[in-house]
Amino acid sequence: MNEEVSSAEAIPVPGRAAAVPSANRRSERRLGWMLCAPAAVVMLAVTGWPIVYSVLLSLQRFDLRFPARKAWIGVDNYTTVLGSSFWWNAFAVTVLVTVVSVAVELVLGMVIALVMYRTIVGRGLVRAVVLIPYGIVTVAAAYGWKYAWTPGTGFLARLLPAGAAPLTDHFPAIGIIILAEIWKTTPFMALLLMAGLALVPEDTLKAASTDGATAWQRFTKITLPLMKPAILAALLFRTLDAFRIFDDIFVLTNGAQNTSSVSLIAYHNLIGGLNLGIGSTMSVLIFLAVALIAFVFVKVLGTSTPDAGRR
Amino acid sequence: MGRALSPAGAPAGRRAMAALTAVLTAGLAAACASGASGTRVVNLYNAPQESIGAIAGRCNREAHGRYRIVVNTLPRGADDQREQLVRRLAARDSGLDVLGLDVTWTAELAEAGWIREWTGRYAQEASKGTLPGPLSTATWQGRLYAAPYNTNVQLLWYRSDLMPDPPSTWAGLIQASERLAAEGKPHYGEVTGAQFEGLVVWFNSLVASAGGRILSPDGRRVELGPSALTALRTMRRFARSKAADPSISNTKEDDARLAVESGRGAYEINWPFVYASMATLQPKLLKKFKWAPYPGITGPGRAPLGGANFAVSRYSAKPDAAFQAALCLRDPESQRTAAIQDGLPPAVESVYWAPGMAKAYPMRQAILDSLKTAAARPMTPTYQNVSTVSAVRLSPPKSIDPPRTLRSLRGLIEDALQSKGVLP
Numbered sequence: 014m015n016e017e018v019s020s021a022e023a024i025p026v027p028g029r030a031a032a033v034p035s036a037n038r039r040s041e042r043r044l045g046w047m048l049c050a051p052a053a054v055v056m057l058a059v060t061g062w063p064i065v066y067s068v069l070l071s072l073q074r075f076d077l078r079f080p081a082r083k084a085w086i087g088v089d090n091y092t093t094v095l096g097s098s099f100w101w102n103a104f105a106v107t108v109l110v111t112v113v114s115v116a117v118e119l120v121l122g123m124v125i126a127l128v129m130y131r132t133i134v135g136r137g138l139v140r141a142v143v144l145i146p147y148g149i150v151t152v153a154a155a156y157g158w159k160y161a162w163t164p165g166t167g168f169l170a171r172l173l174p175a176g177a178a179p180l181t182d183h184f185p186a187i188g189i190i191i192l193a194e195i196w197k198t199t200p201f202m203a204l205l206l207m208a209g210l211a212l213v214p215e216d217t218l219k220a221a222s223t224d225g226a227t228a229w230q231r232f233t234k235i236t237l238p239l240m241k242p243a244i245l246a247a248l249l250f251r252t253l254d255a256f257r258i259f260d261d262i263f264v265l266t267n268g269a270q271n272t273s274s275v276s277l278i279a280y281h282n283l284i285g286g287l288n289l290g291i292g293s294t295m296s297v298l299i300f301l302a303v304a305l306i307a308f309v310f311v312k313v314l315g316t317s318t319p320d321a322g323r324r
Numbered sequence: 325m326g327r328a329l330s331p332a333g334a335p336a337g338r339r340a341m342a343a344l345t346a347v348l349t350a351g352l353a354a355a356c357a358s359g360a361s362g363t364r365v366v367n368l369y370n371a372p373q374e375s376i377g378a379i380a381g382r383c384n385r386e387a388h389g390r391y392r393i394v395v396n397t398l399p400r401g402a403d404d405q406r407e408q409l410v411r412r413l414a415a416r417d418s419g420l421d422v423l424g425l426d427v428t429w430t431a432e433l434a435e436a437g438w439i440r441e442w443t444g445r446y447a448q449e450a451s452k453g454t455l456p457g458p459l460s461t462a463t464w465q466g467r468l469y470a471a472p473y474n475t476n477v478q479l480l481w482y483r484s485d486l487m488p489d490p491p492s493t494w495a496g497l498i499q500a501s502e503r504l505a506a507e508g509k510p511h512y513g514e515v516t517g518a519q520f521e522g523l524v525v526w527f528n529s530l531v532a533s534a535g536g537r538i539l540s541p542d543g544r545r546v547e548l549g550p551s552a553l554t555a556l557r558t559m560r561r562f563a564r565s566k567a568a569d570p571s572i573s574n575t576k577e578d579d580a581r582l583a584v585e586s587g588r589g590a591y592e593i594n595w596p597f598v599y600a601s602m603a604t605l606q607p608k609l610l611k612k613f614k615w616a617p618y619p620g621i622t623g624p625g626r627a628p629l630g631g632a633n634f635a636v637s638r639y640s641a642k643p644d645a646a647f648q649a650a651l652c653l654r655d656p657e658s659q660r661t662a663a664i665q666d667g668l669p670p671a672v673e674s675v676y677w678a679p680g681m682a683k684a685y686p687m688r689q690a691i692l693d694s695l696k697t698a699a700a701r702p703m704t705p706t707y708q709n710v711s712t713v714s715a716v717r718l719s720p721p722k723s724i725d726p727p728r729t730l731r732s733l734r735g736l737i738e739d740a741l742q743s744k745g746v747l748p
Contacts (some may be wrong), residue, residue, distance in 0.1 A: 076743035
């Protein structure tokens with residue numbers, strides 16, 4: 014924040030910078046701060062307070078069914094959750110779904126992005142068609158998948174041997190969840206990557222091709238390295254999204270056969286179990302995990318957000 | 325955005341606003357009008373039931389303006405029903421008056437202070453003539469928190485052409501299945517073995533049949549003595565015998581019904597709704613479709629007790645009207661309608677002998693007998709947790725490892741009682 018402010022200050026305002034006394038400029042800056050203060054305060058209140066409140070809840074024994082036994086219990090809820098096999102199972106499922114779906118989406122998304130970028134005829138139509146899955150409400154799409162895999166009603170279930178009910182077994186169910194996730198969000202990945210493709214100068218590609226580089230060499234040696242910022246940004250967005258997966262699992266299995274994700278298990282404890290303490294603890298842990306993912310992407314891998322491209 | 329600022333856009337926006345205001349005011353006026361005319365609107369939230377509108381209609385006519393029941397239908401799944409009710413009660417929603425509750429929710433809602441205790445005249449009327457089993461499901465710590473509406477028990481339903489003498493024990497059922505298998509006849513016995521509440525219902529009745537309990541009667545301690553070990557051994561043996569359907573670990577009540585109707589299963593442990601279904605869908609099999617008491621360990625067992633009760637919300641603004649409405653909704657005539665139209669067994673004994681019941685309930689004597697020994701599920705505010713974690717540990721039944729499963733169950737249920745339990 015401070016850095017941005019000082020750099021903005023350093024840019025001389027053309028024609029005025031030298032003439033206007035600095036006291037005037039300072040008062041203008043104060044006015045600017047005051048003008049955006051109300052918005053900043055509201056933002057802090059609506060985003061900051063719920064976070065603080067769930068941290069406070071996570072330090073209490075707070076079960077709506079036992080209002081009389083509410084008490085501050087320190088980090089007991091954290092030991093309970095971190096010592097629970099249900100939580101770690103949900104964590105493993107979430108990581109599995111995140112890693113597999115994001116990896117597949119990256120490859121598929123890249124192919125689709127290249128197709129969309131290079132299409133000459135009917136470019137608008139191709140792009141619109143690719144975006145359809147992303148435009149469908151996730152819950153509606155998830156119901157579509159659910160019925161498709163339900164024996165007796167589904168066209169996909171009919172392809173399986175008689176009596177198979179894939180949504181009632183652990184690994185087939187996770188496979189279907191991943192499939193639904195990939196189908197749904199690959200277009201989003203493709204869109205982000207297509208924006209990255211636009212960063213690659215045509216001249217460089219033409220020069221490489223004149224020097225005898227094959228299409229594959231041009232892709233791996235020129236396109237990919239130049240696209241790296243866009244790829245990392247796309248991966249960051251999708252990883253954060255996938256880690257918080259809720260709606261697909263809620264509709265497809267609702268966590269049966271150990272297919273809960275961390276968000277779903279938090280929901281079950283908070284809303285189904287009425288246990289505000291344990292549920293909030295899980296929410297805080299999810300928040301920390303998401304923060305960690307973002308930190309790794311930004312600090313370790315050097316992802317930059319599109320508007321911070323001045324590094 | 326640009327359009328809204330144009331001269332033409334502004335009046336259009338204002339007109340829309342005016343229309344919205346008019347609609348809102350009309351709604352308010354309607355709400356006030358019903359209050360002014362003296363008719364108190366009582367909002368009933370009930371599980372889907374076809375004839376509930378007719379039942380409420382009769383009550384509204386007989387109330388002569390003292391109250392007017394408006395029927396609101398909850399989702400079909402029991403978990404979804406509970407979720408909607410508790411979420412609104414936790415938010416102190418005054419739009420709920422009478423609540424249709426599953427028998428396992430009484431302790432939870434009473435302990436949280438979300439439903440009112442029934443006292444005096446209302447309590448007297450709610451318990452008059454009511455069978456003791458159903459009444460106990462509406463009671464928590466010696467106080468009445470709901471009025472029993474209907475009850476239910478599971479029975480053994482069997483094909484008399486395959487099993488002329490129905491066994492009275494689980495061991496007997498396994499033997500009968502082995503004999504049928506050797507003769508090359510349908511031999512599957514259908515039980516609710518899927519990972520859901522029904523699996524816990526099965527376990528609970530086996531523990532009770534072996535003479536034990538899952539929880540102490542006050543719901544504060546885990547018991548699960550040697551009888552629980554017997555129950556777990558019985559479940560494991562059944563699931564690994566010729567009696568077990570290969571899809572036992574996916575079988576819920578409706579799958580069990582379908583298996584017997586299709587001729588795949590020789591018998592099933594199920595609620596009485598299977599009789600009406602058989603009469604409609606397989607009238608040819610109906611003559612051979614008989615019932616017997618719930619099987620036990622050494623003799624007849626203790627059947628699971630189900631049903632629904634009516635409670636009055638703490639946040640209802642008109643509790644007196646709500647209590648009166650609830651009493652009418654569960655009076656003998658309402659229970660008779662629910663029994664004959666919707667197949668819900670009455671909670672008041674006299675209704676079993678009312679006109680029309682002989683045809684709809686040929687098994688009524690068996691139901692009444694089973695109700696005398698039926699085993700209610702553990703009474704505890706944390707039943708939801710106890711049930712969920714138990715179902716996870718008991719599934720699939722053929723993988724039960726009695727002493728180890730018991731140790732793990734005990735730990736999980738103890739944590740659930742301390743609200744330390746984590747739900748999967």
